[in-house]
Structure formats: C-alpha cells, structure tokens
Amino acid sequence: MAEGSQAILSALDDARTQKYHFKAIVIAGMGFFTDAYDIFCITAVSRLIGRLYYYDPVTGKPGTFPNDIKNAVSGVALFGTLAGQLFFGWLGDKLGRKKVYGITLVTMVGCAIASGISFGSTAKSVIGTLCFFRFWLGFGIGGDYPLSAVIMSEYANQKTRGAFIAAVFAMQGTGILVAGIVAMMVSKAFLLAYPADAFSANHVLSTQPEGDFVWRIVLMFGAVPAALTYYWRLKMPETARFTALVQGDPKKAAADMAKVLETDLTVAESSAKVDPNSSYGLFSSEFMKRHGTHLLGTCTTWFLLDIAFYSLQLTQNDVYPASGLLDKASSMNAIEETFQLSKAMFLIALAATVPGYWFTVFLIDKIGRFMIQLGGFLMMSICMAILGFRYHDLRGEKCKGSATKDFCHGHTTLFAILYGLTFFFANFGPNSTTFIVPAEIFPARLRSTCHGISAAAGKAGAIIAAFVFQKYTQEDKKIKEVIIALSVVNMVGFLFTFLVPETNGRSLEELSGEDNDFGDIKVPETEMV
Template identity: 60%
Template sequence: MARGEQLEVLNALDVAKTQLYHFKAIVIAGMGFFTDAYDLFSISLCTKLLGRIYYYHPNSPKPGGLPPGPQSAVTGVALVGTLLGQLFFGWLGDKMGRKRVYGMTLALMVVCSIASGLSFGSSAKGVIATLCFFRFWLGFGIGGDYPLSATIMSEYANKKTRGSFIAAVFAMQGFGILTSGIVALIVSSSFNHAYPAPPYQDDRPGSVVPEYDYMWRIILMFGAVPAGLTYYWRMQMPETARYTALVAKNAEQAAKDMARVLNVELQAEAEKVEKFTEKSANKFGLFSRQFLRRHGLHLLGTTTTWFLLDIAFYSQNLFQKDVLSSIGWIPPAATMSAGEELFRIARAQTLIALCSTVPGYWFTVAFIDIIGRFAIQLMGFFFMTVFMFALAIPYHHWTLKDHRIGFVVMYSLTFFFSNFGPNATTFVVPAEIFPARLRSTCHGISAAAGKAGAIVGAFGFLYAAQSKDPAKTDPGYPTGIGIKNALIVLGCVNALGMIFTFLVPEPKGKSLEELSGENEDEYDDKADYATASSNRTAPV
C-alpha cells in the first residue's frame, strides 16, 4: 500500500457528512462527562455543610467549613482516584477495546455515586472516612471516561468537524457543573422550613435538624441518575472501526459495523488491513525510542499543558466559594443557617456557570475547526494570565463593597477563557495525534498529568489561602493575603501554559492516520530504519 493510502472504511469515516449517529455519539459519550463534572464539582457545594454538621463545636464563636485536613481529603481523594483511573482504563482501552471497557466505568460511577450519599459512621471521622472511600472509587470510574470518551468520539468523527465533535462531548462538563448548582438550589429550597431563626444558636452538632444531613447526601446521589440513564445506549454502540481494523485487525467486522452506522456499502479489505497494520515502521511501542522520536515532544506538550491548566482550573472551581466569600459577595457564615449558606453558594456557582463556564465550552465547539486548537489554547492561557494578575495585584481594591461586582465579572472571565481555551483543547488534541493502538493510553497519560495538576491546585490553594489578612475578622473563610498570593501563583502557572503550548501540533483538517503516521508505507530515512531495527518493542 502506498504512503498516505487510506483504508476504505476509515476514509468513509473521514469524509462522512454530519448525520444522526454523530449527534447520538456526542450525547452518549457526553453524558459521561456531564456525570463526571457533576460528581467532581458538587462536593465543593457540600464541604461547608459537612463542616457545620459534623465539625462545628458549640464553643466555636462562628460556624465555618471543614477543617483543612478533612476538606483536603474530601476534595482531593476523588482526584487521586481519577488520576489512577485515567492511567488504568486508558491502557485497558487499547488492550481490550473501547466499548468493552466503556460500560465498566459507567457502572462504577453509578454505584459509587449512590454509595457516597449513603456514607455512614458513628462519628464525624467515620462519616468522612466512608465518604472518602467511595469518592476514591467514584473518581476511579470517572478517570476511565476521559480517555475512552475522547478516543471513541475522535475515531467516529469526520476530519472536517472532528474537533467540534470531541469538544461537544467535553462541553457537557459545563452542563454538569451548572446542574450541580441547580440541584443544590432545589434541595436547599425544598428544606427551607428547617432553617432555624436568627441568631442560629441551635445550628450545631446534636441540635442540627436532620434535614441538613439529607441535603448533601441527595446532592451527591443525584450523580447516579444521568449515568444510569445512558448505560444501555452506551453498551449498544459498536466498537470503533479504527480499533477493530488497526488494532484488532478484523477488517470484516470493522466494515460491517461502519456500514450499519453510515448506511453505506463498504468492502472488508482484509489484505489491505494486514498490510496497513504490519508495516514495521508503525509497530513501535510506547517505551521505544521510535515513539520518543516521533511523539515524545507531542506527549510532553499534552501532559505539561494539561497539568498547568488543571492547577488553575480546579483551584478556581473547587474554591470559588472561598474566593467569593473573601470579597464579601457571599455573606459571612455567622449570618446564615447551614441551609441558607448552601443556597447562596449554589446560587453563586450557578450564576458563574451559566454566564461564563457553559458559554466558554460552546464557543470552543463553534470555532475549534475554524481557527484551530493551537490558537484557541494560546489565546485562553493568555487571557487567563491577564485576568488572574488583574484580580491579584489590586486585590484589596476589589474587596471594597462598591467594586465587588467588578471582581466577580473579571473572575467569571477567567472561567470563560479557560473553557474557550486550554480546558477544552487539552482534552481534544491527545485524542487526535497518537497512533490507534496507543491513543487511549496516551490520552490517559495526558489526562492523568492534568489530574496531578488538579491535586496540586486543590491542596496548594487550600493551604496557601489559609494565610489570613489581619484586617479580616471572620475565621470561617480563608481571605486576604492568602487569596491574593494564590491568584498571583495561578497567573504565573497560566503564563507557563502559553510557553508549553508551542510543543503541541495543530491537528485541524487532517485524518487521524496522517497525524499519527500510521498510513506511511516506508521509513522516512535511514535513521528511522536504524531506530526501528534497534527497537523491536512490542506495543504496550
């Protein structure tokens, strides 16, 4: 087969017109991301409530949230599980196939979402420990959804609108964040009869009304609903033709599956598939020098940019209630009951998600195949850097009552440009530029690097923000100097993200096989042959 020649079944996918199956795949894969975002970010709404239910001592002068230790555990344990799940299921998706592994991750998410809401214990530590256990395994299942959803969508899409389709799957994350706020608003409003009257002297362990304990449990358990609703349809999806043909080497099944999806007649091309998959130039493994030479810088680019992006993105999302409380946009905890505080935090998160987070995702969907991944990612990092410094340097100016709305607007713009920027593109690009037999694995590695950044952001922001401004008197919230310094650090992190973006190639308008080099029929030069000859490493 000549260099650049394509299998008929893969070419049919590359040039297929947008049709119903594309949108069906977006919804099926996207609902996994809807659930992922809901589960990961709904916990930030519950931490204040958990603190007031289980950790508020009667002698404490003012109600606050969870202490730093339990809060970092509850917030971070799911991220640790997600990181490990991305690595494990990413590798498994290349070994067993995308579809076979896809159902496992969703089933794990459903079970652990319900179990998180049923967390039990005879003491505060017992409840938090049980919650952390289930949230770890919830994160493990969520982790598998990243490489599998991205890989499946990239392998189903045509090359003209592939970026928009993958970005649309990821954009469901925005609706998950929005829904977590809406569900919290509904739950807190439903129990408003339980709010004690001011001055809330009975809002403490032993006298807290039982409804408060129901609130966080209902919010967490709701994450099982969207995942459960899409399980059947996910299991009905056929395996992707690129995996079936290029990895499993079953030309007949690949043609049969895609003929049914595309409603066209396709030839099996068994001999052509054999030639395509047996070319020694494309048999290198993940840990070979051949992979390092061809894709090493690409993998470095996708991992570093995702790592840096998630430091900022998860810090902002998981601790936005603390940032907004520090400038007084959310009132001090002492002025509210636990249920009212949940309502106000959820309202703030919902407003930001509706006005900036969700639109940012869909701007990417609209423009990614027009202006390209590279331009969007570079632009996003640039504006995130600008707005972070604009918030941090004159931080105390923004804390004045007349300037709080300006702070919220600029803070919202950092969410908009993270999503109309690197938060979307770091997910899209790793699903496009690596070979089919390593695609899920490399996406999992890139995503795991991102979750390592999220862990750094979650733990780092929590402890950095504990530094108090002496001018502030409310011990319930991290404020002042700590928040300001954290925002400066996040601005520097985003600036580094701009630099590492230059390692990432532009996949716009090219087929997956062009990008990965899988349709090359011969070695580029003698150096390629020498490298390949010395690396008879089996693919991992």
C-alpha cells in the same frame, strides 16, 4: 497505508454529519456530564458537611473543616481520577473502547450512590467512608476521560472532528451548572419545608438532621444521568479505527462503520495483517522520535491548566465571599449557606463557564486548536494578574467604614466579572483543547493510553491545586499571592503550548503517521460528501 485501509478511514473522515454522530455525542457527553457533576458538587456541600460534623459541642457554634480534612474531601476523588485515567486508558487500547466503557459507568453509578450513604457513628468515620467512596468514584470518572475523547475522535468526520469532541467535553460545563441547580433545589426545598426561623445560624444541632439529608441527596443524584445512558453505551459498536488499525479486522470494521454511516460497505477477502515493523511501543525510541515532544506538550499544558482551573473551581466557596457573591457564614444557618453558595456557583457557570465551552465548539474547526489554547492561556493570565495585584482594591477594602458604599460595590462587581472571565477563557481555551488534542495526534493502538497519561498529568496538577493552593485560599491574606502565582502558571502554559501541533483539517492517520496494511474496501460514492 494500503488502498483498502485508506478507503475505510477516508469513509469516516469524509462522511456527512448524520444522526449517529449526535447520538454518540449525547452518549459520551452524558458520561462527562456525570464526571463534572460528581467532581464539583462537593464544592456546593463541603461547607455544609464541615458545619454539621465539626461543630463545637460546648457552644453549639457551626464548625469548619480542619484544612487537611477539607482538602481530603475536595481532592480525594482527584487521586482516584488520576489512577483511573492511567488504568482505563491503557485498558482501552488493550481490550477496546467499547468493552471498557461500560465498566467505568457502572463504577460511577455505584460509587455516587455509596458516597451519599457514607456511614459511621462519628465525624471521622463518616468523612472516612465518604473519602473512600469518592476515591473509587474518581477511579470510574478517570476512565471516562480517555475513552470518551477517543471514541468521539474515531467516530467523527475530519471536517467537524474538533467540534464533536469539544461538544462531548462541553457537557462538563453543563454538569457544573446542574450541580449548582440540584444543590439549590434540594437546599431550598428543605428551607421551605423547615422555615428559616426554626433554625439558628449559630446552633448547628437544629439543622443536623435536615442538613444531613441535603448533602447526601446532592451527592447521590450523580448516579442518575450515568444510569440513564448505560444501555446505550452497551449498544455502541466498537470504533472502526480500533477494529481496523489495532485488531486488524477490516471486515468487521466495515460492518461497524456501516452502522455509523448508515450505508452498505463490502470488504474483499484479502488478508488483513498489521505490519509488525510499524507497531512501535510506547517506550520505544521510535515513539519518542515521532511523538515524544507531542506527549510532553499535552502533559505539561494539561498539568499547568489544571493547577489554575481546579484552584479556582474547588475553592469557590472561599473566593465567593471575597467577590461579594456570598455573605459571611455567621449570618446564615448551614442549609441557607448551601443555597447561597450553590446559587453563586450556578451563576458563574451560567454566565461564564458554559459559554466558554460552546464558543470552543462553534469556533474550534474554524480557528484551530492552537490559537484557542494560546489565547486562552494568555487571557487567563491577564485576568488573574489583575485580580491578584489589585485584589484588595477590587474587594473594596480601602473604603470599608466610609460612606462610599456604591464605589465599594462597583469594585466587588468588577472582581466577579474578572473571576468569571477567567473561567470563560479557561473553557474557551486550554481546558477544552487539552482534552481534544491528545485524542487526535497519537496512533490508534496507543491513543487511549497517551490520552490517559496526558489527562493524568492534568489531574496531578489538580491535586496540587486541591492540596497546596486550596490551603492558602482559606487564609484571606494569602489569596492575593495565590492568584498571582496562578497567573504565572498560566503564562508557563502559554509557552509550553508551542510543543503541541495544530491538528485542524488533518486526518487522524496523517497526524499519527500510521501505515498499516489491510484488505480492500469498496465505499459507495453516493454516500460520501
């Protein structure tokens, strides 16, 4: 790498942490907050939708989704996300991170609102339009994955790069938490406005108008945080690394970097051309030699992680009754069930999901990505193995009908603790690191594309979770086998982690092996740390 090129990139790596770094975290993080909210809020309201639109018209008893319909409602956004990750990841390397960033946000805002106004005169038509809009919602969400990760990695300094990217991803936990809060607040508001004794637990027609408002409001709220950050996304400058290493314009890169570092930078008028011999493509033998194993490692670990993570996340409304966190549906009306379900979702997120993300933020630059991912997979596997093999004991089934109620309660409490620990070590583990590492180890001109491919591999795992594993969690006798299988999946992820290098303490250019030639840049030493 030429001296001038080294200067501009070293300025980014060595820059002190300052206000703009935190601003970038908030801007990129709010997108991820919206992503998580939009994907997982469906968990809180899917049972409500099923009870409203699939009730028995003869008896008036609450209905449930047919398995294929339920899987479609929960999982269709994942298909859109996978497509969006591939498309926008590629587009981010072609047009630039900033240009594509606004498109994804507009897509999310529009489709979140459209999901809430899903229309139709029959259950089939309402669910059909809901699935249509959630697919395109997922498409916009998919673009946010590679772009948010890459923008943050290219803005960050070397010392705290892992923490900055992890902080962006930690907003996923906050999005899950808020999805539970919003669903709780909306359902509680309707319960207060329409007292519970006005509803019948079994006669769903009495809750039809009110319940219809509940799920629509919850889904549409996802447009709010995305809309609030749109202006600031448009104001973000293009990353200096993309401008210098991909576009070959160090003068503009220095100007953009000056805005980030709050300092003046000057560029010599010498030519700035990218060495064509170093510009190997994604499908070239040179890429496979340098990064083929890396891409295999990031894809397989993300794929395996998402099978386990989304199996747990999307099937919470089936697992909660087993853990004692949720009463049987027959004892509650549709809106009350939504409140109780979202409350359980909120408690798990607050106690286990969110802390896991922030443990990663604070420790990733101290102990490294590799150890966090390895330890996370191992602990997830152990927790899920205990949950699986002792499933019936932990549910307290052996003492049903006996007088030892406290003993039974203790078992279900342990079930909830182990279930929460699985989420904790997913987030203080591979759910965070699989997002971070692909944004660090690939060349700038392929970074967004490779991150998108890795993320899409993860969503392929999530689709398997939604359409294969979720089907079996609806059968009580199958939940045990599913949890044991997921424990094995985590152990396979543990093994594939050895394909992924440690990136802590190394610059992006060192990790990717980039060697482009640019003009000279003078960096004021007083502004460097």
